[in-house]
Amino acid sequence: MSLSLFFLNADSRILEQIKNGDEEALVTLYKTNRKPIGSFMAMNNGSSDDAEDMLQEALVVLWERVRSGKFEYHAQLNTFIFATVKNMWLRQLARKRRVSGSLDEETMPDGEPSVLDLLIEDEQANTIRTALKKLGDPCQALLLMFYWEELSMEEIAPRLGFANAQTAKSKKYQCKKALEKLLRESL
Amino acid sequence: MNTEDRHWTKDDEMLERFVLNRLNAVERVEAEQHLRTCEICRQAVRTEQELAAGIRRLGRDQLKEKMSLQIERLDERKVPWPKIVSVAAMIGILLCVGVYNRWFVSKENVQPTFMTKSIPNKADSLSSQDHRLDKNEPAQPGTRLKDEGAVSSARVQNEQPRAKELQRDATTRLESNGKKTQTLEPAPPSPQGNAAVSEKQKAMQAGEMVNGDQMNATQPLENSIWIEGTQLSSISETEHNAITYGFEKRKEADKNSLNRAEKLQGGVKLRQREIVLKQQPASLLPPSRQQAQKTSGHEPIQTLLEQTANGLQLTLYLPTGVAEESLQNANIQQIGDDSLVVNLPEQQIGYKLPPGWNLEKQGRGEHK
Numbered sequence: 001m002s003l004s005l006f007f008l009n010a011d012s013r014i015l016e017q018i019k020n021g022d023e024e025a026l027v028t029l030y031k032t033n034r035k036p037i038g039s040f041m042a043m044n045n046g047s048s049d050d051a052e053d054m055l056q057e058a059l060v061v062l063w064e065r066v067r068s069g070k071f072e073y074h075a076q077l078n079t080f081i082f083a084t085v086k087n088m089w090l091r092q093l094a095r096k097r098r099v100s101g102s103l104d105e106e107t108m109p110d111g112e113p114s115v116l117d118l119l120i121e122d123e124q125a126n127t128i129r130t131a132l133k134k135l136g137d138p139c140q141a142l143l144l145m146f147y148w149e150e151l152s153m154e155e156i157a158p159r160l161g162f163a164n165a166q167t168a169k170s171k172k173y174q175c176k177k178a179l180e181k182l183l184r185e186s187l
Numbered sequence: 188m189n190t191e192d193r194h195w196t197k198d199d200e201m202l203e204r205f206v207l208n209r210l211n212a213v214e215r216v217e218a219e220q221h222l223r224t225c226e227i228c229r230q231a232v233r234t235e236q237e238l239a240a241g242i243r244r245l246g247r248d249q250l251k252e253k254m255s256l257q258i259e260r261l262d263e264r265k266v267p268w269p270k271i272v273s274v275a276a277m278i279g280i281l282l283c284v285g286v287y288n289r290w291f292v293s294k295e296n297v298q299p300t301f302m303t304k305s306i307p308n309k310a311d312s313l314s315s316q317d318h319r320l321d322k323n324e325p326a327q328p329g330t331r332l333k334d335e336g337a338v339s340s341a342r343v344q345n346e347q348p349r350a351k352e353l354q355r356d357a358t359t360r361l362e363s364n365g366k367k368t369q370t371l372e373p374a375p376p377s378p379q380g381n382a383a384v385s386e387k388q389k390a391m392q393a394g395e396m397v398n399g400d401q402m403n404a405t406q407p408l409e410n411s412i413w414i415e416g417t418q419l420s421s422i423s424e425t426e427h428n429a430i431t432y433g434f435e436k437r438k439e440a441d442k443n444s445l446n447r448a449e450k451l452q453g454g455v456k457l458r459q460r461e462i463v464l465k466q467q468p469a470s471l472l473p474p475s476r477q478q479a480q481k482t483s484g485h486e487p488i489q490t491l492l493e494q495t496a497n498g499l500q501l502t503l504y505l506p507t508g509v510a511e512e513s514l515q516n517a518n519i520q521q522i523g524d525d526s527l528v529v530n531l532p533e534q535q536i537g538y539k540l541p542p543g544w545n546l547e548k549q550g551r552g553e554h555k
Contacts, residue, residue: 023250027257056254060247128241147239148246150207
């Protein structure tokens with residue numbers, strides 16, 4: 001078995017695991033990429049904590065893309081992860097440099113969100129997160145599958161035990177209204 | 188869909204598809220055109236985007252938490268082989284060092300090595316002894332001459348248990364930090380032997396110097412004394428030559444007197460004295476001797492000289508123990524009446540005996 005075929009087989013197994021929602025695949029990738037990412041981060045002013053964060057972010061990106069069907073296999077998964085980490089970290093470093101030079105600016109020169117925007121975004125995300133937790137598990141799972149994993153109602157219905165897509169759609173509507181109500185109350 | 192007539196964002200499904208980027212190209216263009224002119228729709232899209240972003244954020248966080256938990260479990264399961272191997276190696280090295288240095292052998296189990304050496308008196312007349320002395324051959328343990336008779340032979344047989352008993356007594360005495368109340372049990376002494384001991388005691392009480400080290404007047408021992416041995420291998424060549432010269436002169440004098448005795452008496456029976464060699468680790472030295480060892484600059488070999496029923500016993504407190512074979516192969520040479528040289532394979536230790544411990548007097552007194 002040639003080396004490339006070996007990697008292809010290993011990657012295809014991992015992709016299959018991700019498609020099935022098996023988080024063990026991410027742990028496998030984490031183990032494989034921990035050292036190279038750590039070295040890269042150390043060489044680029046990053047700490048070991050930064051390396052952990054970036055690797056996890058990259059794995060989440062991979063997870064989202066594979067789960068939503070947007071992932072296209074052009075290179076090894078390890079290469080994809082390394083490239084993702086590299087892009088994210090260099091962007092973060094550039095943002096840090098700009099922030100240190102222009103703390104008072106509300107808008108950034110290249111149209112990226114300012115520090116204030118990011119803080120507001122964080123706050124909103126936390127509010128929604130809190131409200132979602134109050135909704136309970138079925139609604140949370142349904143909304144997560146629809147908005148985060150971007151699954152269709154036909155895919156969601158059997159996973160959550162609904163009779164059909166229409167039932168799942170009705171449930172989603174109820175959950176969303178309940179969430180909006182909670183958000184309005186929290187404001 | 189007529190985007191001019193109504194707000195398309197009122198359609199929840201349409202709004203969700205727009206935010207999740209599921210509209211086809213035509214639908215998307217129409218929706219974006221409407222958004223340019225409709226503030227209400229823009230607000231609805233923004234709210235939907237925030238909702239989707241918040242839910243995505245929750246999903247990501249939950250995934251990261253699950254991942255972290257699994258990684259933690261993985262780290263816990265991971266066997267730290269490098270640490271285990273290094274610790275095992277250290278333990279192994281310690282064990283080897285301990286076995287080599289006999290750390291794990293209890294003091295009770297250490298069988299002291301005894302070595303009996305026969306030193307001929309200078310008036311004794313067998314040339315075989317001279318032959319041995321000349322060739323510097325090691326004496327055989329327990330060697331005795333035939334003409335000493337059955338009594339002497341019986342003594343040889345009982346020699347080791349007796350020596351062990353003396354060793355126990357000596358250990359007890361050392362452990363009691365040199366207390367005066369415990370002394371070695373001497374062999375049933377002859378009157379001459381008692382006289383010799385009394386002479387020695389008198390000398391000790393008079394505070395005579397022993398090899399440059401004053402005897403401890405507060406702890407006079409009846410039949411033992413500490414002496415200091417000098418490693419002859421470490422002395423200068425001149426000193427060594429002087430000792431060798433003295434030794435050769437002594438031997439010549441012995442030979443002459445031997446010949447005279449042979450002529451006068453037709454040969455005399457050889458009388459022998461025994462010197463038992465033992466070793467102990469220097470760490471077992473009593474505190475007073477340890478102090479003496481520290482204050483002394485030339486690191487002498489602290490040695491306990493004891494009078495036993497059969498002769499003398501030398502207990503060498505060596506910094507590093509010597510093999511039992513070395514003790515067995517040791518050769519003891521008498522130089523004059525008051526000096527001894529212990530020849531071990533690795534080292535040569537010289538002793539100047541204190542006054543009152545003259546080998547000749549003691550030996551003769553014992554055997555007469």
